[in-house]
Amino acid sequence: xxxxxxxxxxxxxxxxxxxxxxxxxxxxxxxxxxxxxxxxxxxxxxxxxxxxxxxxxxxxxxxxxxxxxxxxxxxxxxxxxxxxxxxxxxxxxxxxxxxxxxxxxxxxxxxxxxxxxxxxxxxxxxxxxxxxxxxxxxxxxxxxxxxxxxxxxxxxxxxxxxxxxxxxxxxxxxxxxxxxxxxxxxxxxxxxxxxxxxxxxxxxxxxxxxxxxxxxxxxxxxxxxxxxxxxxxxxxxxxxxxxxxxxxxxxxxxxxxxxxxxxxxxxxxxxxxxxxxxxxxxxxxxxxxxxxxxxxxxxxxxxxxxxxxxxxxxxxxxxxxxxxxxxxxxxxxxxxxxxxxxxxxxxxxxxxxxxxxxxxxxxxxxxxxxxxxxxxxxxxxxxxxxxxx
Amino acid sequence: xxxxxxxxxxxxxxxxxxxxxxxxxxxxxxxxxxxxxxxxxxxxxxxxxxxxxxxxxxxxxxxxxxxxxxxxxxxxxxxxxxxxxxxxxxxxxxxxxxxxxxxxxxxxxxxxxxxxxxxxxxxxxxxxxxxxxxxxxxxxxxxxxxxxxxxxxxxxxxxxxxxxxxxxxxxxxxxxxxxxxxxxxxxxxxxxxxxxxxxxxxxxxxxxxxxxxxxxxxxxxxxxxxxxxxxxxxxxxxxxxxxxxxxxxxxxxxxxxxxxxxxxxxxxxxxxxxxxxxxxxxxxxxxxxxxxxxxxxxxxxxxxxxxxxxxxxxxxxxxxxxxxxxxxxxxxxxxxxxxxxxxxxxxxxxxxxxxxxxxxxxxxxxxxxxxxxxxxxxxxxxxxxxxxxxxxxxxxxxxxxxxxxxxxxxxxxxxxxxxxxxxxxxxxxxxxxxxxxxxxxxxxxxxxx
Ligand SMILES: Cc1cc2nc3c(=O)[nH]c(=O)nc-3n(C[C@H](O)[C@H](O)[C@H](O)COP(=O)(O)OP(=O)(O)OC[C@H]3O[C@@H](n4cnc5c(N)ncnc54)[C@H](O)[C@@H]3O)c2cc1C
Ligand SMILES: Cc1cc2nc3c(=O)[nH]c(=O)nc-3n(C[C@H](O)[C@H](O)[C@H](O)COP(=O)(O)OP(=O)(O)OC[C@H]3O[C@@H](n4cnc5c(N)ncnc54)[C@H](O)[C@@H]3O)c2cc1C
Numbered sequence: 031x032x033x034x035x036x037x038x039x040x041x042x043x044x045x046x047x048x049x050x051x052x053x054x055x056x057x058x059x060x061x062x063x064x065x066x067x068x069x070x071x072x073x074x075x076x077x078x079x080x081x082x083x084x085x086x087x088x089x090x091x092x093x094x095x096x097x098x099x100x101x102x103x104x105x106x107x108x109x110x111x112x113x114x115x116x117x118x119x120x121x122x123x124x125x126x127x128x129x130x131x132x133x134x135x136x137x138x139x140x141x142x143x144x145x146x147x148x149x150x151x152x153x154x155x156x157x158x159x160x161x162x163x164x165x166x167x168x169x170x171x172x173x174x175x176x177x178x179x180x181x182x183x184x185x186x187x188x189x190x191x192x193x194x195x196x197x198x199x200x201x202x203x204x205x206x207x208x209x210x211x212x213x214x215x216x217x218x219x220x221x222x223x224x225x226x227x228x229x230x231x232x233x234x235x236x237x238x239x240x241x242x243x244x245x246x247x248x249x250x251x252x253x254x255x256x257x258x259x260x261x262x263x264x265x266x267x268x269x270x271x272x273x274x275x276x277x278x279x280x281x282x283x284x285x286x287x288x289x290x291x292x293x294x295x296x297x298x299x300x301x302x303x304x305x306x307x308x309x310x311x312x313x314x315x316x317x318x319x320x321x322x323x324x325x326x327x328x329x330x331x332x333x334x335x336x337x338x339x340x341x342x343x344x345x346x347x348x349x350x351x352x353x354x355x356x357x358x359x360x361x362x363x364x365x366x367x368x369x370x371x372x373x374x375x376x377x378x379x380x381x382x383x384x385x386x387x388x389x390x391x392x393x394x395x396x397x398x399x400x401x402x403x404x405x406x407x408x409x410x411x412x413x414x415x416x417x418x419x
Numbered sequence: 420x421x422x423x424x425x426x427x428x429x430x431x432x433x434x435x436x437x438x439x440x441x442x443x444x445x446x447x448x449x450x451x452x453x454x455x456x457x458x459x460x461x462x463x464x465x466x467x468x469x470x471x472x473x474x475x476x477x478x479x480x481x482x483x484x485x486x487x488x489x490x491x492x493x494x495x496x497x498x499x500x501x502x503x504x505x506x507x508x509x510x511x512x513x514x515x516x517x518x519x520x521x522x523x524x525x526x527x528x529x530x531x532x533x534x535x536x537x538x539x540x541x542x543x544x545x546x547x548x549x550x551x552x553x554x555x556x557x558x559x560x561x562x563x564x565x566x567x568x569x570x571x572x573x574x575x576x577x578x579x580x581x582x583x584x585x586x587x588x589x590x591x592x593x594x595x596x597x598x599x600x601x602x603x604x605x606x607x608x609x610x611x612x613x614x615x616x617x618x619x620x621x622x623x624x625x626x627x628x629x630x631x632x633x634x635x636x637x638x639x640x641x642x643x644x645x646x647x648x649x650x651x652x653x654x655x656x657x658x659x660x661x662x663x664x665x666x667x668x669x670x671x672x673x674x675x676x677x678x679x680x681x682x683x684x685x686x687x688x689x690x691x692x693x694x695x696x697x698x699x700x701x702x703x704x705x706x707x708x709x710x711x712x713x714x715x716x717x718x719x720x721x722x723x724x725x726x727x728x729x730x731x732x733x734x735x736x737x738x739x740x741x742x743x744x745x746x747x748x749x750x751x752x753x754x755x756x757x758x759x760x761x762x763x764x765x766x767x768x769x770x771x772x773x774x775x776x777x778x779x780x781x782x783x784x785x786x787x788x789x790x791x792x793x794x795x796x797x798x799x800x801x802x803x804x805x806x807x808x809x810x811x812x813x814x815x816x817x818x819x820x821x822x823x824x825x826x827x828x829x830x831x832x833x834x835x836x837x838x839x840x841x842x843x844x845x846x847x848x849x850x851x852x853x854x855x856x857x858x859x860x861x862x863x864x865x866x867x868x
Contacts, residue, residue, distance in 0.1 A: 066814075066817075067811065067812060067813065067814060067816070067817035067820070068811070068817070068820070068821075069820050070816065070817065070820075074816075074820050180820045180821075184820075184821060188810075197811065199811050199813070200813060258859075258862070259826075260859075261828060261856050262828075299797070299823065317851050317852060319506050319527070319852055319853075319862070319865050320865050320866050321866070322862055322865070322866075323862045323863050323864065323865035323866030323867070324866040326859045326862045326863045326866070327863040327866050327867070329859075330859060330863060336859055337858075337859055337860050337863075338858070338859070338860075339858075339859045340856040340857060340858055340859065341853060341856065341857050341858075341859055341862050342827075342828060342830070342853075342856050343826070343830060343851065343853065344851065344852070344853065345851075
């Protein structure tokens with residue numbers, strides 16, 4: 031490397047890429063590292079939904095709304111295309127009860143700046159002609175968008191490099207190195223210690239193990255998800271589709287039980303993607319065909335035309351889950367120049383730009399758009415149990 | 420509920436290797452199932468005419484094939500034709516479901532009535548396919564592999580054009596040329612990349628296999644005009660191929676000059692075969708080079724999984740049958756006749772000589788241009804792949820992410836080697852089920868049981 035960077039960013043997933051991009055644009059000298067290639071982790075094994083309706087309302091939704099704005103402007107500003115499309119999404123209810131609850135959620139969201147339109151059974155079929163005849167309706171959220179996550183991650187990295195960032199791929203970080211005072215010195219690769227003013231760790235589901243090594247606790251666990259990719263076909267779904275029960279699956283218990291919720295979207299390359307599954311099975315990324323079958327069954331329940339579609343392949347990825355389902359962004363009290371950016375679970379693509387912006391504003395000392403305290407890693411600091419006795 | 424069959428030995432692929440494996444396993448006392456995608460057993464070399472699929476011993480096949488087909492139909496082997504194995508799991512390898520936990524190998528099928536086969540052991544006899552070579556114009560309609568042309572001719576009785584140029588290397592060029600001529604096509608030229616001096620080098624070892632040489636000489640009498648030391652450099656046309664240009668090539672098969680252009684309406688290439696290893700990879704079997712790695716008994720690295728025929732290395736139908744017998748016997752737990760191993764060694768020796776002579780040489784890679792498509796499914800050019808490499812991609816998955824190559828219906832079967840050649844040695848896509856596109860209804864059933 032030519033000169034010492036101001037900031038080292040560990041992880042070239044979408045979150046690390048967004049951090050590097052915003053830092054570089056702010057004039058910071060950034061060095062971005064990944065042990066693999068760009069988007070070799072979760073960001074290369076997911077979908078690209080940028081949604082607002084499914085977010086936790088207090089801390090996650092504001093991040094989502096800011097991110098949605100940023101993705102829209104990045105789609106115009108970045109030189110590389112990443113198939114950004116503000117196509118809108120429909121939350122499909124399976125029962126009248128779900129429709130009532132969805133309409134109520136839409137009312138709340140409207141008050142928070144997320145407009146939605148309640149669809150009755152007829153309106154749903156006009157919007158999405160492939161809907162099963164018994165479905166009672168849903169809610170259309172016209173502001174939701176979709177993008178190609180791998181292309182988007184690569185576009186951010188390339189733009190960061192265009193703004194002076196340096197990039198080292200195939201470079202595993204063995205440890206983040208700290209001074210006795212607690213401050214970070216830099217990161218240790220197999221061959222060198224790279225020092226910097228600050229270290230940003232965006233290592234996705236692998237962050238817990240990496241930071242344990244330097245005595246810091248980031249309780250992120252992997253939550254496996256699979257996607258079924260369909261062969262190209264004339265059947266196109268205009269909007270992004272999810273079932274109303276999706277939020278329950280996301281917020282569901284953290285046990286090993288398998289949760290399936292319908293998510294369907296057509297892509298610009300002409301395929302369609304079917305999700306979603308949630309499972310706690312450690313770091314296993316092998317495809318499980320019976321889970322893929324359950325995903326397919328759920329999708330076909332809502333859109334029977336899919337029974338005649340053909341599945342081309344199946345892939346699996348890991349979502350970085352936190353105990354309170356809120357991302358972890360910001361420095362540690364005991365390591366004030368060591369900042370983490372992770373824990374976005376099934377929404378890291380959607381939430382990445384605002385995360386990168388928060389991290390850049392934190393480093394450059396600009397007032398942040400949202401209070402960093404909402405996302406602080408210190409909220410998980412182990413409580414000292416009465417040492418007196 | 421899935422329609423299920425439980426056997427001792429399941430054989431995937433009904434070519435010479437698979438048929439022999441099934442019969443050998445049966446002889447060793449096993450209950451056997453034989454699964455093949457085509458409408459009837461026979462494989463590539465013994466592909467029947469469509470009107471012969473019901474025959475126990477089709478008359479259009481050579482005697483050895485008829486005998487094997489007849490033995491199969493007289494046997495207790497459960498033949499499941501028209502069925503593709505689209506996923507597989509074994510207790511010792513990678514799986515369909517972590518929860519499966521059974522002691523048997525599990526195969527999932529689509530296309531026929533049986534949807535799942537459980538077996539104590541499986542023999543993968545999945546054969547091979549034509550090795551793709553990318554050159555300007557290779558995606559034009561009318562340009563195809565010789566194997567594709569032959570399958571049309573054998574199965575449907577049609578030829579791909581009236582004026583055909585064949586190009587490639589090795590013993591497969593001539594039989595195909597002869598078959599096309601026999602069905603009325605004019606073969607305007609056969610471009611063979613090797614030269615006579617290459618042949619002289621292996622000649623002494625070749626002479627230990629006189630039967631093979633006789634067979635070759637037979638074809639040689641039918642196909643007289645061979646352009647030695649020539650490669651096909653491009654095909655041109657708009658809606659369809661109109662002309663093909665060949666050029667003299669150097670010892671590494673890179674074109675070195677003097678070109679000649681022929682007016683044609685079809686072009687067939689035959690640069691050898693690649694073992695079909697997608698199912699083996701989905702099971703987690705180790706590979707050796709292009710083929711599935713195996714020991715003397717044809718056992719792969721995954722317990723309970725055996726391999727035979729071209730999937731274990733390209734070597735012709737006779738070797739495939741010997742390997743099938745070895746693998747089928749071992750899979751059934753039977754005792755192998757020692758002379759069978761010797762025969763295998765002898766035949767594999769001949770295959771080695773052919774490999775030395777005809778395995779593709781690096782100059783072929785210089786034919787494609789930046790604008791030449793490498794991944795046909797996703798329309799990814801060599802230029803796009805090279806740009807991704809220049810951008811830092813060092814692995815196949817990085818290239819997949821950067822360019823989408825290998826993500827279409829063929830799942831990289833066609834472009835894998837072409838793309839891998841832009842990277843350092845040994846790069847491969849990861850193989851995962853489903854190894855064939857499958858109806859969603861079929862996938863859904865796996866969750867129900
Ligand atoms: C099936 C599925 C569907 C999804 N769909 C969506 C969706 O529609 N919308 C959405 O917003 N989100 C979605 N997600 C979630 C999304 O994929 C993640 O939240 C997001 O990709 C996380 O990004 P990241 O940058 O934090 O992690 P990653 O992309 O995993 O990046 C972390 C990087 O750090 C690197 N790294 C780790 N350890 C080290 C080390 N020691 N040294 C060097 N490098 C290291 C890794 O190689 C990796 O590249 C989905 C997830 C799954 C599994
Ligand atoms: C296109 C082509 C044409 C050939 N023509 C000739 C020729 O004319 N003369 C000659 O001497 N040699 C020819 N060969 C070489 C010939 O294939 C071998 O010598 C011999 O047939 C190999 O036998 P095998 O049993 O290993 O494989 P094959 O005969 O190829 O049989 C493999 C069988 O497995 C089936 N299969 C594969 N995967 C699956 C799956 N997932 N599910 C279900 N079934 C599956 C296939 O349908 C096929 O029938 C040809 C090879 C190819 C690839």
